[in-house]
Amino acid sequence: MSAWMQKQQARTIKPAADKPSEVVTQYRISLYKEPPSGEVCIEEFERFAIDRLRVLKGIEDAKTKGFKGDQFHGLVVQLAEKHLKCLTAEETRWKDAVSHFVLRLAYCRTEELRRWFLQQECELFRSRFKNEMPTSQVDFMKRHNFAYEALAGEEYEALRPDLVKVQESIGSTAFATEIKQSASRDAFFKVPFEQVPDLVASRRVLLRGGWAFVSRQQVASLVVGHFRAGLSHSLAITARRWAATIADEEAERLTPIVLSLSERYLGPDYGDGERRSPQDVVTAAQVPFLAKQSFPLCMQNMYSRLHADAHLKHWGRMQLGLFLKGIGLPLEEALKFWRAEFAPKTTGEKFDKEYAYNVRHNYAKEGKRTDYTPYSCLKIISTPVPKGDAFGCPYVTLSPAELAEQLQALRLPSETVRDAVAKSKGKHYQLACMAVFEGQHTCICDSGINHPNQYYDESRKVLLEQQDAAATVTVPEQKTPSVGTAKAADVSRSLQHTPAADAHAAVTGADA
Ligand code: SF4
Numbered sequence: 001m002s003a004w005m006q007k008q009q010a011r012t013i014k015p016a017a018d019k020p021s022e023v024v025t026q027y028r029i030s031l032y033k034e035p036p037s038g039e040v041c042i043e044e045f046e047r048f049a050i051d052r053l054r055v056l057k058g059i060e061d062a063k064t065k066g067f068k069g070d071q072f073h074g075l076v077v078q079l080a081e082k083h084l085k086c087l088t089a090e091e092t093r094w095k096d097a098v099s100h101f102v103l104r105l106a107y108c109r110t111e112e113l114r115r116w117f118l119q120q121e122c123e124l125f126r127s128r129f130k131n132e133m134p135t136s137q138v139d140f141m142k143r144h145n146f147a148y149e150a151l152a153g154e155e156y157e158a159l160r161p162d163l164v165k166v167q168e169s170i171g172s173t174a175f176a177t178e179i180k181q182s183a184s185r186d187a188f189f190k191v192p193f194e195q196v197p198d199l200v201a202s203r204r205v206l207l208r209g210g211w212a213f214v215s216r217q218q219v220a221s222l223v224v225g226h227f228r229a230g231l232s233h234s235l236a237i238t239a240r241r242w243a244a245t246i247a248d249e250e251a252e253r254l255t256p257i258v259l260s261l262s263e264r265y266l267g268p269d270y271g272d273g274e275r276r277s278p279q280d281v282v283t284a285a286q287v288p289f290l291a292k293q294s295f296p297l298c299m300q301n302m303y304s305r306l307h308a309d310a311h312l313k314h315w316g317r318m319q320l321g322l323f324l325k326g327i328g329l330p331l332e333e334a335l336k337f338w339r340a341e342f343a344p345k346t347t348g349e350k351f352d353k354e355y356a357y358n359v360r361h362n363y364a365k366e367g368k369r370t371d372y373t374p375y376s377c378l379k380i381i382s383t384p385v386p387k388g389d390a391f392g393c394p395y396v397t398l399s400p401a402e403l404a405e406q407l408q409a410l411r412l413p414s415e416t417v418r419d420a421v422a423k424s425k426g427k428h429y430q431l432a433c434m435a436v437f438e439g440q441h442t443c444i445c446d447s448g449i450n451h452p453n454q455y456y457d458e459s460r461k462v463l464l465e466q467q468d469a470a471a472t473v474t475v476p477e478q479k480t481p482s483v484g485t486a487k488a489a490d491v492s493r494s495l496q497h498t499p500a501a502d503a504h505a506a507v508t509g510a511d512a
Pocket of ligand 1: 380393
């Protein structure tokens with residue numbers, strides 16, 4: 001890898017002709033045992049990696065949304081086609097190899113990153129392998145010297161009735177019929193039984209004389225096992241090399257790109273808060289009300305801490321400030337909001353001197369005038385939180401007991417609380433957040449939660465739809481006001497962002 005990295009900025013995609021490697025010559029799937037040899041320009045180094053990241057994130061999203069079986073594998077193959085396919089098969093294989101090895105660097109550095117990368121890469125490999133013709137699958141196994149021999153001839157004929165029975169017993173009736181009706185070639189592999197403990201334990205495989213007869217539908221699991229073990233080992237080695245040499249050697253050039261890749265969020269950046277339509281603009285007075293109704297727990301907590309302490313440390317101000325910018329709080333309103341929240345402990349003069357600059361800085365009105373965008377879940381979750389600070393993702397930072405207490409205070413159903421705490425314990429932080437969203441809004445969240453501003457936008461959208469539905473159901477039927485219409489009107493009022501309505505609601509806690 002380092003020889004490849006040391007090449008200077010070439011301008012074209014160029015596999016090395018003198019040293020053909022498996023990944024850039026003839027095969028569509030690879031175990032990525034050796035890095036590609038050739039030149040790649042810096043822009044492509046990054047672009048290829050981002051394209052592969054889109055595939056891996058898509059895989060994670062599909063799993064989150066509950067895609068399974070053939071539907072899931074079809075989607076994974078489509079994602080790979082969309083983001084990794086190039087004009088020629090050779091370019092596609094080159095891009096596939098380069099992007100894999102760049103992300104290996106980016107995701108080798110911590111246990112959590114390695115686990116994530118390994119999971120998504122295994123799913124990608126499994127779907128691609130399943131998508132290959134049976135003959136290519138056999139070729140692949142032979143090429144990599146897997147000790148799997150296709151069952152054939154007299155031995156196959158003798159075992160055929162028992163193989164059919166096993167397939168029927170595990171519910172693979174279509175496959176069982178196929179075997180019954182024709183002498184299907186390469187339908188089973190003869191494998192030492194100790195290599196398939198899971199299939200043996202779950203009685204999903206025929207055993208004879210120390211051999212297990214694994215169907216071609218099960219063989220992907222075997223090959224993925226090899227892929228997983230090899231990649232896991234390689235990631236550990238890459239992590240050591242990265243820390244020992246590569247990070248320093250490439251400090252000026254590749255290291256910043258590699259470090260940013262593992263924090264890259266690929267959805268919308270929600271940086272256009274100031275360009276929202278007038279009816280979506282938020283005022284300082286509306287923030288407390290909206291916090292209660294539509295902020296994710298991270299932002300609710302920061303807002304509560306700010307309100308209780310009349311102060312928030314630097315990173316908290318950045319995280320909450322950029323989130324508020326993203327939901328449509330204009331600069332003038334942001335200054336008003338922060339000044340009012342700080343007022344119990346900080347005079348207006350002191351605020352203007354010490355804090356107003358930071359607020360304007362977030363809005364690109366000071367310093368380098370960078371238009372900062374709100375932080376994604378990925379960034380918030382992966383940023384270490386110093387003790388006593390209020391920022392960060394509560395599904396990461398709170399203990400199970402603290403989290404349960406906070407969620408109970410939101411009056412969520414106890415089932416939702418249990419579910420979210422279990423997901424947080426299992427390090428599925430965004431799934432925990434999604435469970436809370438669904439419990440709070442009594443709806444399914446198809447898109448998953450990837451960004452606090454997405455949580456907010458989805459919440460406003462759902463509440464608006466619920467308001468419309470309530471109006472549709474009740475209003476046309478009523479001649480005089482009734483309980484039903486009153487409810488619709490209440491929801492309607494709660495969704496309007498008119499300053500007068502929300503200021504009143506925010507300050508008094510009463511309906512506007
Ligand atoms: S998962 Fe994302 S939106 Fe939810 S609390 Fe954590 S950082 Fe905030």
